[in-house]
Amino acid sequence: MSSSRSFFPRGRPLSAPLQGAVYMIAAAFLFAVMNGAIRLLGDGTASEGAGGMHPFQIAFFRNVFALGIMLPWLARHGRVGLKTERLKTHFWRAAFGLSAMLCWFSAVAYLPLAEAVALNFTVPFFATAGAALVLGEVVRARRWTATAIGFLGVVIIVRPGFVEITPVMALPVVAAGFMAVSVLFVKSLSRSEAPATVVLYMNLLLTPLSLVPALFVWRWPTLPELGLGLFIGACAVTAHIFFTRAFARSDASAIMPFDYARLPFVAVIGFLLFDEVPDVWTWVGAAVIAGAAIYIAQREARVARERPTLRAGAESVQGRP
Template sequence: MPPPPPEPASGTDRNPGTDPGRSPPAPGATLKRPAMSGPMRGALWMVGAAFAFSSMVGLLRIATEWMHPLQAVFFRNAFAIAFMTPWMLSVGLAGLRTKRLPLHLLRSLLGVGAMMCWFLGLSMLPLGEAVTLSFTTPLFATVGAALVLGEVVRIRRWTATAIGFLGVLIIMRPGVEEMSTAALLVLASAMFMSCSVLVLKTLSGTEDSNAIVTYMTLFMTPMSLIPALIFWETPGLAAIGVMIAVAGLGTIGHQCLTRAMKAADASVVMPFEYLKLPIVAAIGYLFFGETTDWATWIGAAVIVASAVYIARRESRMGVAAAPLAARRSETAIK
């Protein structure tokens, strides 16, 4: 009589983590690690963007002591082209093929306006205060989406936006201190940037990240040349070296930002942008002897809390404000 077949192994005898219907992995085989989630990738990309942009801010303060801020805008864009050249040579014209050229041009116009106001304001304000005021970008985006694009903004988001602008008043202290032109320039930069972010969100849905950054630098370089020529002074080698570093960090920051927006929803990744404040405050203290006063820290806390709440609320309610606004912008320019 043949021996009975062996009994199947019980669940407790099986190797944990293996599929009962599959044979165990061969000796020496490597197990494939699970892919990193989109939100985690987006968060890491945004942390990288925060470090890159914060370092760029410190170098910009040095550069604007050696040349006019509008001249620095031109060099920042011109040298950025050099950093994108290897990618352009590797993909050729096929990598730049797009059906959304008007949106790329619109984003570049908004970007050059934001950059000129930002460089001018940064040259006159303490670093921590300038960066804090730049955090108003999501607040302006909410107002613009409602008033210009007709998006429905309910009472909670309006309340959060109003509270965020209260943070701006805490920093600027109108009536106690004179309203500075530099602070108004930074706020204008935030307004331009809020519109640029809306366009970026819709572009990132279909366009390659490298192509988005390349089109931005190709368009912004000639746009920024005209105002630079008005204040042109031949810079020294040290200034050129600093601006090359600024362009490199700016290119890295925009690459990280674009990939963060591709990987996850803005409500997930944007809170990590606010790491810029402690990083920039440390740079200002260590290298320029600047201290960030109590009003800036309190105002920053109010603005950041408001912006994070708006992003979370949009995500929870399924508003998707940025994509909607950008799609309407695309329709308007066709």
């Protein structure tokens, strides 16, 4: 997870902000590809007649393969990273992260991909409210207004009264709420824990925790399903690394707009693989949500410059599935 290495050429290096943008776009692409693979695994494409795999079991395979890929990194940080006096907080952070993952994987399995991604853009609004109500951070009128406008974007996408509202449509928003709580735990942990410790415990705890719900829906996977599960885990790890490096290269307010490239990427994947075409209201609502979230990121960056604090932005992505 270190950001010391780079795939950029040394001869004519890009500026740090541009590198951050490239890393963020790469992360957005890999997250979109991962979501497409989750849908493929869930709809039975790789099951050889066994039927689609339940999202809870997909989440377990995502975690176990991601943990396997990260073991060398975890081994290097293990001795130092395991030192903590806040094990209970690490556990709750992992529990909320798993809840977000289960809701999100279910949303990807049952909703149009673009709609699920657009609704999941609401994470910053829940995080803003939680930071004010739980952590006691000062959130002034401008950010509250942006938060309200962001949730208006959700209403535009869902259109209550014009289309039938189903419980499944709430899954990406509920996942966003759990992700935001996970981010709040990261902010709290960052006040006393090293970044390596935060990442280490999240990955060590997620795999056994995700096995519990997976056992209730378990069936033995086929070899193609195991291969797709490995692909999902590799996409997740690589996307998180790129996301973290993006934060290391540039200010959050400068690179967060590029995170919303997930929507066009996933729209293309949904069209090519599943014949899904997002309606105009999904795009309009997503634009409202993204605009409000970008404004919140800019305001938070300005506050951070005026009152420096420990930076947890790079690690907060671990709340994302």
